[in-house]
Amino acid sequence: MATTDRTPRAGEYDTSHSIAVRRFHRTHGLIPPAVEDQDVQLQRCLKSLSRKEKGIDKYLYLSGLRNSNVHLFYRLVTRHIKDIAPLIYTPTVGDACLQWSHNYVRPEGMYLSYADKGHVASVLHNWHTQGVEITVVSDGSRILGLGDLGVNGMGIPVGKLALYIACAGIRPAATLPLLLDMGTNNKELLEDPFYLGSRREKGTAQEEQDFMDEVMIALNEKWPGIVVQFEDFKNPFPALERYQDQYTCFNDDIQGTGAVVLAGIINAVKKSGVPVKGQRAVFMGAGSAGVGVAKQIVEFFMREGLTEDQARECFWLVDTKGLVTNDRGDKLAEHKIYFSRNDNAGKQFKTLPEVVDYVKPTILMGLSTIGGIFSPDLLTKMGQWNKRPIIFPLSNPSRNSECTFEDAVKYTGGRALFASGSPFAPVEYEGKTLQPGQGNNMYVFPGIGLGTILSKATVVTQSMIYASAEALSTALTPSETAQGWLYPEVARIRDVSVIVAMGVIRAAEEAGVDRETRIKGMNDAELEKWVRARMYDPHQEIQRVEKEVYSFIEDLASKGDNRGSHL
Numbered sequence: 180m181a182t183t184d185r186t187p188r189a190g191e192y193d194t195s196h197s198i199a200v201r202r203f204h205r206t207h208g209l210i211p212p213a214v215e216d217q218d219v220q221l222q223r224c225l226k227s228l229s230r231k232e233k234g235i236d237k238y239l240y241l242s243g244l245r246n247s248n249v250h251l252f253y254r255l256v257t258r259h260i261k262d263i264a265p266l267i268y269t270p271t272v273g274d275a276c277l278q279w280s281h282n283y284v285r286p287e288g289m290y291l292s293y294a295d296k297g298h299v300a301s302v303l304h305n306w307h308t309q310g311v312e313i314t315v316v317s318d319g320s321r322i323l324g325l326g327d328l329g330v331n332g333m334g335i336p337v338g339k340l341a342l343y344i345a346c347a348g349i350r351p352a353a354t355l356p357l358l359l360d361m362g363t364n365n366k367e368l369l370e371d372p373f374y375l376g377s378r379r380e381k382g383t384a385q386e387e388q389d390f391m392d393e394v395m396i397a398l399n400e401k402w403p404g405i406v407v408q409f410e411d412f413k414n415p416f417p418a419l420e421r422y423q424d425q426y427t428c429f430n431d432d433i434q435g436t437g438a439v440v441l442a443g444i445i446n447a448v449k450k451s452g453v454p455v456k457g458q459r460a461v462f463m464g465a466g467s468a469g470v471g472v473a474k475q476i477v478e479f480f481m482r483e484g485l486t487e488d489q490a491r492e493c494f495w496l497v498d499t500k501g502l503v504t505n506d507r508g509d510k511l512a513e514h515k516i517y518f519s520r521n522d523n524a525g526k527q528f529k530t531l532p533e534v535v536d537y538v539k540p541t542i543l544m545g546l547s548t549i550g551g552i553f554s555p556d557l558l559t560k561m562g563q564w565n566k567r568p569i570i571f572p573l574s575n576p577s578r579n580s581e582c583t584f585e586d587a588v589k590y591t592g593g594r595a596l597f598a599s600g601s602p603f604a605p606v607e608y609e610g611k612t613l614q615p616g617q618g619n620n621m622y623v624f625p626g627i628g629l630g631t632i633l634s635k636a637t638v639v640t641q642s643m644i645y646a647s648a649e650a651l652s653t654a655l656t657p658s659e660t661a662q663g664w665l666y667p668e669v670a671r672i673r674d675v676s677v678i679v680a681m682g683v684i685r686a687a688e689e690a691g692v693d694r695e696t697r698i699k700g701m702n703d704a705e706l707e708k709w710v711r712a713r714m715y716d717p718h719q720e721i722q723r724v725e726k727e728v729y730s731f732i733e734d735l736a737s738k739g740d741n742r743g744s745h746l
Contacts, residue, residue: 190249195220195721203728217254217721224255234271239282241267242275245341246285249351253717256345261669264345264621268338270576270601273323275338279331280368280375287337288356290330292377296390300397306355312632313406314355314398315339319363320381320413324548324579327413329363330376335411339431339624347625347676348714349632355405359394361387388417395422406631406639408624415467416514427631429639435624436468436546437475438644440571440598442651443618443665444476444542447596450663451541451567455483458493459538463531463553463581464546464574465496465503470514472546472573478645494518495538501529502537532557539564545572545581553582555590562591573600573618584615598665616665621672623647626679633680633713634687635694643686650682651675677710684710 191204194215201207224244231237241263245252256263265271275282295302319332336356343349362379363369369378381387398405407428409418419430429435448455460476462469473494480490496503496518503511505521528534535543535557543561545553553572561568568591572581584603587595593608598616606613627647631639654667654675667675684706687693698706 189247193248193251193721195251197725199732200724200728203731217251217718220251221255221258224251225259228266234266235274235278235282237266238271238275242287242337243284246287250717250720253345253351253715256341257673257717260345260672264342264619264669265602267341268621269323269619270578272334272338273325273576276322276328276331276334277325279328279334280371280373283375288333288358290333290358290360291394292360293362293379293382293386293390294377296393299390299393300400303397303401308352310350310353311355311402311405312353313340313343313349313408313628314357315343315408315410316357316359316394317410318359318361318387318412319376320361320411322411323575327363327365327368329365329368329374330358330360331368331374332411333358339408339410342621343625343628344715346621346672347629347680348673348716349625349629350715359390361390384417388421391418391421395426395428399426404635404637406628408628424638427636427638429627429631429644430471431620431624432468433471434475434639434641434644435620435627436573437471437473438623438627438648439618439620439651440472440544440573441475441479441645441648442622443571443598443616444569445479445648445652446655446665447542447567447569447598450596450665451565451569453541453565455480455493456485456489458542459540460494460542460544461531461534461538461540462494462496462544462546463549464544465498465515465518466546467514468573469496469544469546470518472544473518475645475648478641479648491518492522495520495534495540497528497531497534501527502534535560541565542569543571545574547581548574548579549581550574550579551582553586555586558582558587558590558595562594565594567594567596569596571598571618573598575600577601577603584613588613596663596665614662614664617669618666619669622651622666622675623679625672626650626676627683629676629710629714630680630683630687633695633710634684634692634698636687636692637694638692640686640690640692642690643683646682646686647679650679654678673714677707677714680710681706 185205187204187206191206192210194210195217197214227240228237231240289306291299291302315336317332317335319329320327322328322332322335336358340354340356344351360376362377362381364381368374404427407426409415409430415430415432422428462473477490481487503515503519504523505519507527511519528537531552570587574580580599580601584597585606587597588606588608598618600618602617603615655664659667698709
């Protein structure tokens with residue numbers, strides 16, 4: 180309702196608004212008089228972006244646009260998702276996080292400091308919207324491959340939620356970027372006069388757990404049923420294991436990465452011609468993401484007929500000390516034990532090349548953040564051993580990728596089934612333009628979030644995560660499949676998110692964790708229509724506002740009220 184003392188919101192200063200809407204919002208005279216076509220607005224934005232050479236400058240421009248005109252920002256992102264997504268998330272978000280405190284201009288998201296312990300609930304009440312449905316939470320302790328960045332990691336929750344909104348149509352006002360400032364062990368940050376976080380080192384594991392307990396309770400008291408997505412914790416397992424059966428939460432580093440890679444693997448295995456029992460996977464990287472991915476693929480192999488032991492024996496994990504084995508002599512981290520080998524006959528393989536020569540893998544997977552570790556020699560051998568070698572260098576950002584698409588094509592004779600974490604350009608090879616696959620988590624996490632919200636799931640089950648991968652693997656068009664793609668065209672991401680969300684909803688129903696009664700008994704066509712009707716569409720915001728304003732005017736007129744006469 181318009182009142183004389185109403186302060187316009189940032190998104191209401193939109194040059195595509197009609198004069199009547201401007202008067203309603205009290206922005207008439209505060210923006211230039213032209214009523215612009217939305218395409219003209221987008222052309223101006225694209226022109227402004229083209230004048231900026233550095234990715235970080237493009238990021239800062241887009242950040243300003245999001246904060247000044249949220250609907251225009253998302254019109255731009257959804258219309259040009261393939262070009263804009265790398266600017267608002269990986270790889271550019273890595274540089275944005277590194278420079279976060281130095282470039283700080285305006286508040287984005289919410290910061291909960293360890294100093295707030297005991298008062299977290301009252302701090303949450305300062306958030307400016309009421310109907311929050313999803314939050315991305317990080318403590319900044321392991322940002323991409325960049326390490327401990329403390330509060331500078333806020334760029335991750337902000338960027339991640341921008342993709343939830345753009346790709347899955349979750350309402351902007353329903354999102355909460357949340358950074359937990361539990362200190363940092365990054366000495367460079369602690370000595371940086373511009374660093375905006377607490378000047379304290381990280382506390383004990385018990386202190387962090389106690390603080391997280393309070394945060395989870397407070398979030399669910401303020402916004403019951405809120406979906407909590409954990410992101411970029413140095414050790415992500417404790418929080419996920421502690422809360423996944425109590426609250427509606429998941430970890431994208433473990434589960435989302437596992438799901439998106441699994442979708443690519445499902446399609447790659449089909450194209451390779453090698454049945455699952457003949458697959459041999461070498462993983463460079465045995466951290467939380469690597470183990471999470473491997474476990475998702477184990478489940479796929481089991482569904483294809485292998486026993487759990489048979490499926491697990493298809494994997495060889497390599498960390499900085501070499502092949503992970505039972506008799507290596509060091510104490511293995513808990514999460515590595517599941518894949519630790521006991522069939523190495525006492526021999527230790529200390530380098531990736533040694534392991535590759537020993538295993539002769541069909542799948543070479545990289546989650547190490549060691550740029551270029553898939554050397555020309557390794558790639559050549561993969562091409563010699565396999566008709567269609569599966570090569571997935573998944574580390575972000577681009578400089579940390581284990582190999583480039585160009586090298587994978589060159590050294591395997593153009594036969595690699597390839598997917599990377601960061602984007603690579605197409606490659607011309609023997610007269611053909613080859614398109615790289617990108618196993619980007621944005622294919623699944625927006626749909627997981629949307630499906631979980633719409634189903635009103637009480638928890639996020641493993642079956643829901645697996646369903647997201649299965650749904651993604653089926654989301655390719657006949658044309659995309661014919662071209663040998665492993666993932667759909669990014670430009671179709673909203674359609675893909677609908678397919679993923681539907682898979683998640685069906686899995687929630689089967690698990691009995693859904694609470695949304697209106698979708699009971701719906702067939703797939705009815706469910707798809709229902710899901711699409713509940714997605715935020717920035718291209719329809721003008722029509723929605725116009726309808727709201729004129730409905731308000733008509734309502735006043737019918738009551739003989741002249742307050743709308745100035746409109």
